[in-house]
Amino acid sequence: MSETPKQRSPVTEFHESHGNWLRITTVRIIVQTTMFALFLSFVALTTFAKLDQYPTLRHWVSKILEVDPLVSIATALTTHTIYKGLLWSLLILIPTLFIGRFFCGWICPYGALHHFVGWAFGGLKGKRKADANRYRPMFAFKYYVLLAMLVLAIFGSLQIGLLDPICLVYRSFTGSVLPALNMPVQSIFGDYRLHQGGWFIGALLFFFVAMNLVIPRFFCRVLCPLGALMGFLSRFAWWRIERNCDLCDYCNQCPTSCEGACEPDKELRRSECFVCFNCIEDCPTGALTFAFLPPKDHEVTSPDVRRRSVVVAALAGLALYPFARSSAGSTRNFSAKCIRPPGSTEELEFLSRCIKCGQCIRVCPTNVLQPAWSEAGVEGLWTPVMNFRIGHCQLHCTACGQVCPTGAIQRISVEEKLGLGEFADRGPIKLGTAHFDTGRCLPYSKNIPCVVCEEVCPTSPKAIYTERQMRTIRDGKKTVTASTDSTVTLGDPPLAGQTLAQPTTFPPDRFRGDETTLCYVLIRHPDGMTETQRILGNDARTLRIEGRFARAPETGSTATIKLEYKVPSVDTRLCIGCGLCERECPVVGDRRAVYVTAEGESRSQYYGERDRNRSLRLLKSEG
Amino acid sequence: MTDTRLTRRELLQRGAGAVIAAGLAAAGGYALYDPKGNRGLRTANDAALKLKNYFADIDFPASSPRLSIATGGPESMEKLVRAAIGGLDPSQGIKRFIAKGDVVLIKPNVGFDRAPHLGATTNPEVLRWTIRLCNEAGAGRVIIADNPIESPDACFSKSGIKEIADAEGAKVMLPAENTFATLAIRDRAPDPTRGEALGRWQLFHRPLADATKVIGLAPIKDHNLCGASMNLKNWYGLLGGRRNQFHQAIHNIISDLGLMMSPTLVIADGTRVMMRNGPTGGRTTDVKPGGEIGRPTIVASVDPVACDAWCYQHLLGRDPAKLAYLEMAQRKIAEQTATGVKRLGERDWQAYERAGLIAKAVL
Numbered sequence: 007m008s009e010t011p012k013q014r015s016p017v018t019e020f021h022e023s024h025g026n027w028l029r030i031t032t033v034r035i036i037v038q039t040t041m042f043a044l045f046l047s048f049v050a051l052t053t054f055a056k057l058d059q060y061p062t063l064r065h066w067v068s069k070i071l072e073v074d075p076l077v078s079i080a081t082a083l084t085t086h087t088i089y090k091g092l093l094w095s096l097l098i099l100i101p102t103l104f105i106g107r108f109f110c111g112w113i114c115p116y117g118a119l120h121h122f123v124g125w126a127f128g129g130l131k132g133k134r135k136a137d138a139n140r141y142r143p144m145f146a147f148k149y150y151v152l153l154a155m156l157v158l159a160i161f162g163s164l165q166i167g168l169l170d171p172i173c174l175v176y177r178s179f180t181g182s183v184l185p186a187l188n189m190p191v192q193s194i195f196g197d198y199r200l201h202q203g204g205w206f207i208g209a210l211l212f213f214f215v216a217m218n219l220v221i222p223r224f225f226c227r228v229l230c231p232l233g234a235l236m237g238f239l240s241r242f243a244w245w246r247i248e249r250n251c252d253l254c255d256y257c258n259q260c261p262t263s264c265e266g267a268c269e270p271d272k273e274l275r276r277s278e279c280f281v282c283f284n285c286i287e288d289c290p291t292g293a294l295t296f297a298f299l300p301p302k303d304h305e306v307t308s309p310d311v312r313r314r315s316v317v318v319a320a321l322a323g324l325a326l327y328p329f330a331r332s333s334a335g336s337t338r339n340f341s342a343k344c345i346r347p348p349g350s351t352e353e354l355e356f357l358s359r360c361i362k363c364g365q366c367i368r369v370c371p372t373n374v375l376q377p378a379w380s381e382a383g384v385e386g387l388w389t390p391v392m393n394f395r396i397g398h399c400q401l402h403c404t405a406c407g408q409v410c411p412t413g414a415i416q417r418i419s420v421e422e423k424l425g426l427g428e429f430a431d432r433g434p435i436k437l438g439t440a441h442f443d444t445g446r447c448l449p450y451s452k453n454i455p456c457v458v459c460e461e462v463c464p465t466s467p468k469a470i471y472t473e474r475q476m477r478t479i480r481d482g483k484k485t486v487t488a489s490t491d492s493t494v495t496l497g498d499p500p501l502a503g504q505t506l507a508q509p510t511t512f513p514p515d516r517f518r519g520d521e522t523t524l525c526y527v528l529i530r531h532p533d534g535m536t537e538t539q540r541i542l543g544n545d546a547r548t549l550r551i552e553g554r555f556a557r558a559p560e561t562g563s564t565a566t567i568k569l570e571y572k573v574p575s576v577d578t579r580l581c582i583g584c585g586l587c588e589r590e591c592p593v594v595g596d597r598r599a600v601y602v603t604a605e606g607e608s609r610s611q612y613y614g615e616r617d618r619n620r621s622l623r624l625l626k627s628e629g
Numbered sequence: 630m631t632d633t634r635l636t637r638r639e640l641l642q643r644g645a646g647a648v649i650a651a652g653l654a655a656a657g658g659y660a661l662y663d664p665k666g667n668r669g670l671r672t673a674n675d676a677a678l679k680l681k682n683y684f685a686d687i688d689f690p691a692s693s694p695r696l697s698i699a700t701g702g703p704e705s706m707e708k709l710v711r712a713a714i715g716g717l718d719p720s721q722g723i724k725r726f727i728a729k730g731d732v733v734l735i736k737p738n739v740g741f742d743r744a745p746h747l748g749a750t751t752n753p754e755v756l757r758w759t760i761r762l763c764n765e766a767g768a769g770r771v772i773i774a775d776n777p778i779e780s781p782d783a784c785f786s787k788s789g790i791k792e793i794a795d796a797e798g799a800k801v802m803l804p805a806e807n808t809f810a811t812l813a814i815r816d817r818a819p820d821p822t823r824g825e826a827l828g829r830w831q832l833f834h835r836p837l838a839d840a841t842k843v844i845g846l847a848p849i850k851d852h853n854l855c856g857a858s859m860n861l862k863n864w865y866g867l868l869g870g871r872r873n874q875f876h877q878a879i880h881n882i883i884s885d886l887g888l889m890m891s892p893t894l895v896i897a898d899g900t901r902v903m904m905r906n907g908p909t910g911g912r913t914t915d916v917k918p919g920g921e922i923g924r925p926t927i928v929a930s931v932d933p934v935a936c937d938a939w940c941y942q943h944l945l946g947r948d949p950a951k952l953a954y955l956e957m958a959q960r961k962i963a964e965q966t967a968t969g970v971k972r973l974g975e976r977d978w979q980a981y982e983r984a985g986l987i988a989k990a991v992l
Contacts, residue, residue, distance in 0.1 A: 078658070087663035096658050100651045242646035299643055301636075351670055413666040432673060432818070612671035614811055614831040614870035 016292050030283045038118040045115035049179045054371035054405050064408040068365050071172050071411040075099040076232045080166040081412050083159040084358035089413040106240040110233050111280030116171040117226050124218035136261040141269050145227045146311045150319035152234040157323025163385050167362035171230050180368035182208025200396055202376045237277030237309050248297035260285035277309040335383020338617045342603035344382045345392040345438045349407040349418040352613045359414035362388040366406035372397030394585035401464045436608040438583030440576045440600055447599035449571040455523040457572050459587035459600050469580035472572035482567040489559040495548045496565050517541040528566040529559045677813035677829050682891045683843040684972050694988040695981045700926045701992030710758035713927040716988035726893050729767035734840035738847050739775040739790050742783045748901035748916035750788040751846050755898045760797040771799035774836035775866040808835035809869040814889045824957050826881040831869035845895040849944045851907035855879040856952050858908045859937040860895040861887040880954040887958030891972040895933045899926035899944045920944035932973035934958050939978040
């Protein structure tokens with residue numbers, strides 16, 4: 007204990023003379039609230055309609071992801087480039103080098119959320135609150151997470167998106183929270199948005215946020231790799247919180263409100279300090295100040311990591327890469343259901359760029375993009391894949407690439423997507439190719455006319471075309487009992503051993519046909535000669551044909567009633583894999599009668615050695 | 630009271646450290662900055678490797694035979710091979726083609742895991758004497774390479790090729806991931822409506838890059854999809870990637886292979902011709918020595934298209950006018966020679982016969 011008389015903190019004096027509201031912590035709270043509100047408005051505005059209406063929005067809605075230094079550093083490791091707007095992360099990175107982890111205390115919207123929940127629902131007071139803010143050895147875990155992920159990134163597998171706070175909060179809000187908020191509203195106006203597996207993403211968010219009731223700022227202190235990066239970068243900072251031991255009263259006020267659990271009343275762990283200024287504001291004697299270049303021996307500069315654990319973390323990253331890649335989910339055993347958005351890079355490039363932020367999934371106007379679970383292998387968890395049961399790729403839309411912060415989906419124009427103008431010789435971007443399952447398709451297998459797929463195929467000329475195919479109806483083989491030159495009267499074939507035809511009854515005009523389905527009768531004379539005529543109408547027993555019979559059907563000839571359906575086929579030269587046919591196919595079930603696979607995806611065409619390179623463009627030299 | 634002022638060293642460390650780190654971050658950012666967003670991604674316009682013309686350096690006079698056919702008994706494969714190659718240049722023989730120190734790639738058909746007598750792969754004895762001749766001409770190194778569909782180890786072993794290559798001191802190069810490279814066969818994307826299949830494609834490039842001379846050594850076989858697998862089809866074994874897609878337009882790809890590869894010479898192995906059930910065969914009754922000729926025949930040629938046409942007619946007994954890829958290959962090669970490239974590709978072997986440019990030896 008010092009011997010000088012206790013002073014009043016100049017900070018406290020300042021507050022009392024200017025009114026308690028003018029505190030730096032008030033400013034900080036305003037900034038935090040503003041950042042969270044900004045984040046919320048960014049994700050809320052990430053819709054096709056809004057981006058269409060206000061084109062400049064597309065430069066802003068992913069901005070918080072772009073200023074995230076972990077995103078730019080990790081993608082620099084995987085791709086050896088800094089993609090476009092990611093250069094903005096210098097705006098956060100360079101001040102961190104001089105001030106410390108101000109991002110965690112002031113800017114991070116996820117941190118603000120944790121801070122708010124901890125404050126609103128925490129309920130701890132006094133000594134128990136101070137104890138909750140003690141440093142714990144488990145806080146070193148985030149450095150191991152960061153190291154393992156950076157080692158993985160060196161090998162080309164980008165997994166920081168799983169735990170990076172900005173990616174996580176974007177993904178959780180776009181994938182669970184906003185859809186949940188929209189549901190009651192949209193249930194009235196139409197379909198609400200769907201996100202496969204979104205329940206887990208939301209539950210995970212809830213869990214991390216609820217943990218603030220156990221340990222304040224749990225995620226930020228224990229798991230956050232971005233916080234770990236900031237902590238590591240604070241080692242050279244010029245300004246930091248400094249405690250004057252002579253003035254200190256050991257009253258325990260500072261740890262009660264410390265956000266980072268950096269122990270300002272002890273050695274002050276610089277790498278954990280969020281620069282939140284709570285301790286400075288609360289100190290009654292003014293022992294804590296925000297000092298310029300304080301002496302090093304008063305602080306713990308480096309993160310408190312055990313060397314052995316560092317090695318284990320690095321080894322984990324090292325091992326996880328071959329564990330994941332040799333599981334073949336992204337290579338030879340790829341799923342044909344992994345169909346990526348238009349403008350996507352080739353698959354292994356995609357996995358080295360996608361930060362699983364969910365912006366593309368959010369902005370997609372048809373809701374076709376979904377977070378992957380098993381479709382893209384273990385490395386592709388929560389990356390965007392198309393699910394054509396839910397939506398389709400809108401022909402003139404390129405919104406997904408506009409909001410992708412890392413270039414996993416490139417920014418393409420509609421001309422490039424459709425192969426128009428200067429891109430005409432390259433042709434359109436193909437996401438995949440549609441195939442018919444003729445065992446399920448209605449006209450092929452169930453004698454039910456249907457050409458919805460051809461109708462909705464959006465390409466011009468249509469990739470789905472129809473041909474006519476004649477099929478005999480059930481019990482369509484009849485016997486001729488009488489005829490005129492333009493009618494024929496039928497009966498069921500005679501019973502065994504008999505010659506007389508059985509009576510039969512047709513519903514009136516059952517065989518009149520319409521534009522899509524024409525009805526025919528095939529007469530086979532006893533000498534084998536056949537004749538086919540179109541049926542215009544019928545009554546209970548007699549068919550009326552178009553025109554006249556070339557040879558009048560004799561009694562006893564067989565008459566087979568056939569229907570001619572339009573049956574659909576895909577022209578693989580024109581199909582772009584947009585999935586509208588699959589979306590609209592009326593045959594629902596585990597697989598639709600027409601479905602899209604990843605064959606022929608044009609994003610793989612320049613990567614001949616990779617397993618996804620498949621081309622159905624090869625055709626005979628015909629017109 | 631402790632002295633709480635900063636030491637000069639600490640000031641330097643802290644002060645400089647932050648500034649240097651900031652400078653490095655900014656510099657690193659600008660160095661890696663990718664404003665267009667597509668750096669490192671492949672596009673249609675990437676520069677790519679091109680295949681050499683292995684015939685360009687051959688001094689081949691207009692009066693020398695274009696095809697040299699040798700027919701003989703099975704007793705002396707050595708005499709047959711020497712007669713066939715010698716027929717192309719009676720005075721110099723193989724030395725017209727192979728110079729001292731040359732790295733020669735002999736590309737046989739090792740496509741199947743079959744014993745040699747079934748005729749699905751190149752006759753190892755023909756390979757033996759071809760290697761021997763190259764070594765006599767002073768070749769620095771002889772490489773034997775092929776990229777089979779099935780396990781390369783099994784195919785090279787069962788077909789007897791590996792054993793012969795080892796015995797004659799030739800190096801067998803097996804396909805591996807780092808032996809492939811993307812080559813530009815055409816400078817633009819192929820147009821299937823004009824019979825084109827290849828633009829840029831992965832090739833088994835390492836043996837081709839190392840080689841200064843290339844000799845194709847293909848067996849003559851019936852083929853269920855394209856009619857016959859002969860010298861042009863033999864180059865299919867150099868393709869990598871997902872090459873199974875080309876079967877949808879088989880004549881496009883075979884004629885493109887004829888365009889892609891301009892070899893030093895080709896040797897058609899007609900010692901065991903697979904007359905039916907090709908290309909895999911599997912029964913000795915499918916195989917006939919010399920095909921329609923009846924006795925083992927070897928054809929050496931500097932014109933792969935003419936060689937294929939002659940073999941289709943005389944060994945398999947079919948009409949080469951009906952084999953689409955021959956006409957397409959001739960057309961594509963003619964487009965190339967019109968720009969000054971030195972190579973041959975005429976399917977009309979009768980024109981060579983009329984000009985006296987076919988040598989025949991019966992042993």
